[in-house]
Amino acid sequence: MKILDISKSNEFKERARKVIPHQTGTFSRAASSFIEGVYPSYIQSANGSHFTDVDGNIFLDYLMGIGPITLGYNYKKVNDAIISQIQKGILFSLPHPVEVELSELMCNTIPHADMVKFEKSGSNVVTAAVRAARYKTKRDKIAYCGSGGVWHDWQAAMVSRDGGVPEFNKNLIKIFEYNDYEGLEQIFEDNREEIAAIVLEPTVYEKPSDIFLKKVREIADKNNSLLILDEIVTGFRFDLKGAQKMFGIKGDLVCFGKGMGNGLPITAITGPEEFMKVFDDLWVSSTNNSETLSIVGTIATINEMKNQNTIDHCWKIGTYLFEGWNKIASKYNLNSKMNGYPIRMKLECFDSKNNLSNNLKALIIQEMVKKGIFMSPGVTFISYSHSSKDIESTLQCFDEVCKNISENMIENEYERYLEGNIPKTIWSMKIPPTKKQK
Helix, strand or coil, X not given: CCCCCCHHHHHHHHHHHHHCCCCCCCHHHCHHHCCECCCCCCEEEEEECEEEECCCCEEEECCHHHCCCCCCEXXXXXXXXXXXXXXXXXXXXXXXXXXHHHHHHHHHHCCCCCEEEEECCHHHHHHHHHHHHHHHHCCCEEEEECCCCCCCHHHHCCECXXXXXXXXXXXXXXXXXXXCHHHHHHHHHHCCCCEEEEEECCCCXXXXXXXXXXXXXXXXXXXXXXXXXXXXXXXXXXXXXXXXXXXXXXXXXXXXXXXXXCCCCCEEEEECHHHHHHHHCCCCCCHHHHCHHHHHHHHHHHHHHHHHCHHHHHHHHHHHHHHHHHHHXXXXXXXXXXXXXXXXXXXXXXXXXXXXXXXXXHHHHHHHHHCCEECCCCEEECCCCXXXXXXXXXXXXXXXXXXHHHHHCCHHHHHHXXXXXXXXXXXXXXXXXXXXXX
């Protein structure tokens, strides 16, 4: 049985634990989020769809920086743009023309975008949009539906890692479930003229029903609330014009991040002028928001997406993986299927009694990483640099793993085949979703 040499990774991990809370600045990058003891913990370099860890092991990556790497690692046209700009300067005492150029490019790309405001994180832009909605409507409460990821006080109140969040914030956020527009209606009935905005991820893994997104838009309009679309993940991944184009829904304020910069620290809020001009009056400002390396790299990223039709490639390659994976799982009678979208999928595993099986999932990704295939216990992402050869290699490895599990491992004893720790849950929801009162 192959054992990866991750000795240097382990050394860095122990050094980090002495000086960095939770080992690293991002919870979902920490060793405890994977099969700790088997997975590498530190990466040295990356190129295309692969990375090399600090011990020299090479992996085909399906996490892609937790989503931002849409073109691929070390992408030449993005690098060239950054290198050219760094010779002119990174940050200045006045705005640089490239900020205008990227804003124009975004407005010409994103539906209903008259203006753009740049930030550095998804949390910042969604929080800024919430502030704008509260200011515009003179209301405080938010109706929310999404996968999390916005960790400022207004949303952190709903999750288990809510330490330090003032208690009153819990009363300002109301949760509803995807495809449950009746639950959203109930929120408005219970909080008449108090909801400033609906904050919605247009999709995560579940497909929208025929009327859900239309009803959300109607409910916002009927109640004079803003609709904020969190397109941090869907933007520049599902469609060049985002989920607004893909699903035919209009957001009042729309937030982008992750894939727009191919790994660069940049996010954006877009929308019609009547809503975006609100930011003239709000203190939403930061020294590094006009940093030029991220801006020129994002211009290069978006232009490459347009010129090379990169998103269509990702859908095609993702479909190859999605369908091939599920076919192999069925072949070996393992309920270990990819769900969601070929462009953003997740692995779900169940036992023979149809109970969720985290042990089976852990076992599969453990055996895959030992074969050089790096997969998260959560999401799987595809980039433009993933090739048909990459997918063929992945599916061959998965076939071998499934064959081994089905022939040599006992379902009720999967845990004893694990060579490391089960991935730890990062957070859980504390506020229950609102349901329609009967």
